[in-house]
Structure formats: C-alpha cells, structure tokens
Amino acid sequence: MPTVGEFKLITAGRLIDAKGGPPIDNGAILIHGSSIVAVGRSGEISAPEGADVQILDYPGKTIMPGMVDCHTHHNGFGDGRAGDELTLLDDEILTLQSARNARSSLYSGVTSIRENGPKNYTMFRLRDAINQGITIGPRMVLCGRPVAIIGGHMGYFGSEVTGPNESRAMTRQLIKEGADYIKVTATGGTTRTSFPLKPSFTVEELVAVTDEAHKFGKLTATHCVSSQGIANSLDADVDMIIHCVYKDGDGTDTFRQDIADRIGEKGVYVNPTLHVGRSGRWKLEHKKAAQGLTSEETATLEATYRNNEVRMEDSRKMIEMGLKVITGSDSSWGDYQLGNTVYETELLVEAGYTPMQGVHSVTSDAAKALGLDDLVGTLEAGKEADIIIVDGDPSQDINALWNVDEVFFAGEVVDRGSFDSKTTVRQPPAF
Ligand SMILES: [Zn+2]
Structure with missing residues (x-):
C-alpha cells in the first residue's frame, strides 16, 4: 500500500x-x-x-x-570580474560562491545545469555537498575543469596540457575525478595570455580528447570564438560548439556558410551565448546614464553594439538553417549573473525561434544536448x-x-x- x-x-x-x-x-x-x-x-x-x-x-x-541551462560558470560573480581575477581567489571562496549561484539558479526555475569552467575541484565538492544534503542546487553535469593549452583560455583553472598524449591523459584524469563531459577551449578567449583569433589545440590533440571521451560515453564541447577553432572541432567530432563566433584570423566577421553547413550535417549542437555580450553592454549603458563614460569605455560600448548585432545575425542564420541551437547562458561570466538564464532564451527568440521553440531550447532540446533526455527535459x-x-x-x-x-x-x-x-x-x- x-x-x-x-x-x-x-x-x-x-x-x-x-x-x-x-x-x-x-x-x-x-x-x-x-x-x-x-x-x-x-x-x-x-x-x-x-x-x-x-x-x-x-x-x-x-x-x-524545469529549465536546463547548458552553460554555466558557478565560480563567477557576474560583476564584470575577469576569469584571470577569479582564479586568484581561494578554492573555498569559489566553492561557497558556487553554492550561492546554484541556489539562485534553482530558485529561478533552472533544475539542470552543465558547468563549463570552474577552478580545480570546486564544483565536484559542491556537488558532493549537495548530495550530502548540506546545500541545494540543480542537477549538475560537470566538466571538472576545462582543458586548455599552456596559456590558453581558462588554463588557469588547472588543466593545461600539450600534445595528444597529455590531452588524452587529462581526459582520463577528469573522468577519474568525476567529470560527466569534457570541455575544451579550442581557441583563446578573454584569458589575458590567450589568443582569441587563433585556434589553440591542433586537430590531433582535439581528436585525442574526443576519442577518449567518446570511448567512455562522455560528450565533448569546445569553446570557439573564431572560425578555425570551429572547423578544427568539427574535424575532431566535437558534440557541441560553444559561442560559435565566426571570425577570421585577422578579426574580420565573416559568417562561414561552409562551416555552418558542416555543423548541420554532423548534427552538432550550437550554444551561441548571446546575452553575455549584451549584459556587458547594459552595464556600460547604466554607467553612461549615471556618470558618463571614458573615451575608452565609449569605444568599448560602440564595439559591443556592433558585436551584438553580428552575433544576433549569425544566430538568425543558424536558426533559419535548422541547426540545433540551444540555451546556455554563460552566467556568471562577465556581467551576467546566474539566475538569469531566461535572458539568453529571450535572445534566441529574438533571433528567430518561436516562443515554443525557445521553450524547447531551454528544456527538451537542452536536455538532449547534454545527454540528460532519459532523465529530464x-x-x-x-x-x-x-x-x-x-x-x-x-x-x-x-x-x-x-x-x-x-x-x-x-x-x-x-x-x-x-x-x-x-x-x-x-x-x-x-x-
Ligand atoms: Zn563560458
């Protein structure tokens, strides 16, 4: 009974x-x-x-x-701090901040997340604490740490490697520690010592990661803020392209139809992260109204407007092509705080999804993208x-x-x- x-x-x-x-x-x-x-x-x-x-x-x-957010940074504060500064904080502080973020996220209706870049063991320990009933948070799909080249994007979080052997070894190490998927930075990013317009890993190194991850049934995702990184990721059979910024090696914005076609043929998921740029723009707009901007900030704001437009336009094209574009907020990176996932979904709708497709991008499609669809979504x-x-x-x-x-x-x-x-x-x- x-x-x-x-x-x-x-x-x-x-x-x-x-x-x-x-x-x-x-x-x-x-x-x-x-x-x-x-x-x-x-x-x-x-x-x-x-x-x-x-x-x-x-x-x-x-x-x-419940909503599924494919891209979070629980260590972050969303107060404009760069990752280079974040990583200087002690792991204990970052774990506590992550606990606060996990609560905010769950309160906002996000019941599953995929974490894209924490330092050391911080998110593994937070998940342990949640499992022990010490605190609460969404279901977590964890990478452990993002895999980077020496000096590469988010290498400061603890997983810098060189060559196919070390790439494969780090993949095994992360899986041993409890990683559910493998995150790789295939181009530089905001990390001061990295080169956003250049690919980081060679295709051989990326293949070592994807081959090893797939062998154990784990998905892979690459951070790509320029086109060659996307192309390399596709060559290496990566499962999700993050950011998916179409920039040439000289910084020119060129939508690469050939690359987008390959994304479609391979059925790779795309997480455009549109609001993280807009949140930076909003911060500057607030400051402009309150106290005015320096000439440097004015230039940044102008560049942000242009950049946001290009990203929206490229996302519109990918949505029209029927690519598998999903919600992943990228919060709390930059100025974007966890608990605000809906801003990203809102921009995908602005870029061409119907509201119902937007709902799917943050529920069923997102769950499929993370391999969680047997469980939730x-x-x-x-x-x-x-x-x-x-x-x-x-x-x-x-x-x-x-x-x-x-x-x-x-x-x-x-x-x-x-x-x-x-x-x-x-x-x-x-x-
Ligand atoms: Zn991110």
Missing part, C-alpha cells in the same frame, strides 16, 4: 510537456516520489484507488519542465519530476519564464525562502 502523501497531483490552466505538441489545456501531472507517473488533462489522470494524494492546483498558470511518465509552475504562457510570450511561481525538484517543492530571495536574483535590463 502506498504511504501517506506519496502521490502529488498537480493541475493548472495549461501544461507544456516540451515534446513538440501544443500546450494541453487544463493540464495535470501525477508524481510518485521523485518520478512522473502520468501526464494529461485534468480529470483524466488520478492516483491509484485508495492512495494518499496531495493535490496542488495552480489556476491559470502553466506546468512545464520533457514531462512524461518515467522521467524525474523536475517541474516548474509559470505564471502566464511561455509558448506565447517567452518572458513568462521570468514568472516562476513554484519549483519542484525530483518531486519535492523547493523552499525558495522569502519574496526577496525569489525576486532579487533578476538583473535589471539596461532601461
């Missing part, structure tokens, strides 16, 4: 299962423990005869899967009950995703504390 309160029956104005169909009016979902038992229309599903069931009704609201029987209740209909207006009313994680309501703790995680737009 089922024990008391074992079942939860949640009903609401509509339900989005994120399987591709339209929202179900008067939707309902039945949960048993941490699992989804049934999904359908209110009145059509019920707990077994005699079972004790808790009924939760959210009139006029939307039941949907859609609402269907057998999956984990990671569910959010949203005020409004995100299949009509993506901004409804900001209005998260309740978060269920593995079937349990997340205690999100005070009104302030729920709302202050949102960063204000420019104006």
Whole structure:
C-alpha cells in the first residue's frame, strides 16, 4: 500500500510537456516520489484507488519542465570580474560562491545545469555537498575543469596540457575525478595570455580528447570564438560548439556558410551565448546614464553594439538553417549573473525561434544536448519530476519564464525562502 502523501497531483490552466505538441489545456501531472507517473488533462489522470494524494492546483498558470541551462560558470560573480581575477581567489571562496549561484539558479526555475569552467575541484565538492544534503542546487553535469593549452583560455583553472598524449591523459584524469563531459577551449578567449583569433589545440590533440571521451560515453564541447577553432572541432567530432563566433584570423566577421553547413550535417549542437555580450553592454549603458563614460569605455560600448548585432545575425542564420541551437547562458561570466538564464532564451527568440521553440531550447532540446533526455527535459511518465509552475504562457510570450511561481525538484517543492530571495536574483535590463 502506498504511504501517506506519496502521490502529488498537480493541475493548472495549461501544461507544456516540451515534446513538440501544443500546450494541453487544463493540464495535470501525477508524481510518485521523485518520478512522473502520468501526464494529461485534468480529470483524466488520478492516483491509484485508495492512495494518499496531495493535490496542488495552480489556476491559470502553466506546468512545464524545469529549465536546463547548458552553460554555466558557478565560480563567477557576474560583476564584470575577469576569469584571470577569479582564479586568484581561494578554492573555498569559489566553492561557497558556487553554492550561492546554484541556489539562485534553482530558485529561478533552472533544475539542470552543465558547468563549463570552474577552478580545480570546486564544483565536484559542491556537488558532493549537495548530495550530502548540506546545500541545494540543480542537477549538475560537470566538466571538472576545462582543458586548455599552456596559456590558453581558462588554463588557469588547472588543466593545461600539450600534445595528444597529455590531452588524452587529462581526459582520463577528469573522468577519474568525476567529470560527466569534457570541455575544451579550442581557441583563446578573454584569458589575458590567450589568443582569441587563433585556434589553440591542433586537430590531433582535439581528436585525442574526443576519442577518449567518446570511448567512455562522455560528450565533448569546445569553446570557439573564431572560425578555425570551429572547423578544427568539427574535424575532431566535437558534440557541441560553444559561442560559435565566426571570425577570421585577422578579426574580420565573416559568417562561414561552409562551416555552418558542416555543423548541420554532423548534427552538432550550437550554444551561441548571446546575452553575455549584451549584459556587458547594459552595464556600460547604466554607467553612461549615471556618470558618463571614458573615451575608452565609449569605444568599448560602440564595439559591443556592433558585436551584438553580428552575433544576433549569425544566430538568425543558424536558426533559419535548422541547426540545433540551444540555451546556455554563460552566467556568471562577465556581467551576467546566474539566475538569469531566461535572458539568453529571450535572445534566441529574438533571433528567430518561436516562443515554443525557445521553450524547447531551454528544456527538451537542452536536455538532449547534454545527454540528460532519459532523465529530464520533457514531462512524461518515467522521467524525474523536475517541474516548474509559470505564471502566464511561455509558448506565447517567452518572458513568462521570468514568472516562476513554484519549483519542484525530483518531486519535492523547493523552499525558495522569502519574496526577496525569489525576486532579487533578476538583473535589471539596461532601461
Ligand atoms: Zn563560458
């Protein structure tokens, strides 16, 4: 016999299962423990005869899967600090900051994340702490540390390697430590000692990583802020291209249709990270209005406008081509704070997705991109009950995703504390 309160029956104005169909009016979902038992229309599903069931009704609201953010930096503060500065902090501080970020993210309705670049063992230890019930956070897909060349992007986090042998060895090392996937920086980035317009690893080195990772059933993703890095990653059978910035070696923006076609042919996921640039722009716009900008900052702001436009245009092309473009926020990198994943989805919608496609980009498609789709990403029987209740209909207006009313994680309501703790995680737009 089922024990008391074992079942939860949640009903609401509509339900989005994120399987591709339209929202179900008067939707309902039945949960048993941490699992989804049934999904359908209110009145059509019920707990077994005699079972004790808790009924939760959210009139006029939307039941949907918890959000999945494919790209996070939990060590970050989102206050403009560069990674070069972040890495100078002690691991204990970074772990505590990561715990704060994980909470913000979960409160905002993100129930799964993929971490793209922490220092040393910080995220492994945070996940241990969550598993021990010391703190709370979303499900975590961890890389351990990003793999970089000497002086390469995020090499300061602890995994610099040279040559195919060391690349393969580091992949094995990270898997031994508990990595769920392997993140590689295939070009330089904001790291002071790196070269963003140049590829970092050779194709042979990238192949050593992907070959080893795939052997153990692990996915791979590469950071690419210039075109040759994307091309090399495709040669090495990488599973996801992060940023996917089409820049020539001399810094010229040239959308590379040939490369985009190869991304499509290979079915590789693309995580454009559009809002992280906009968040920097917003910060400068705030400063401009409040106290004015230096000539250097004015030049930066101008460059940011241009850059944001190019990135939006390239993403529009990739979305029109039907490439597998998904939400990955890149927060808390730069000025973009965790708990604000929706800004990235909003820009994908602006770049051409319908609001429903936007929802998929941060639920079902994102879960597929991370290999989590057996577990989460859609609402269907057998999956984990990671569910959010949203005020409004995100299949009509993506901004409804900001209005998260309740978060269920593995079937349990997340205690999100005070009104302030729920709302202050949102960063204000420019104006
Ligand atoms: Zn990142």
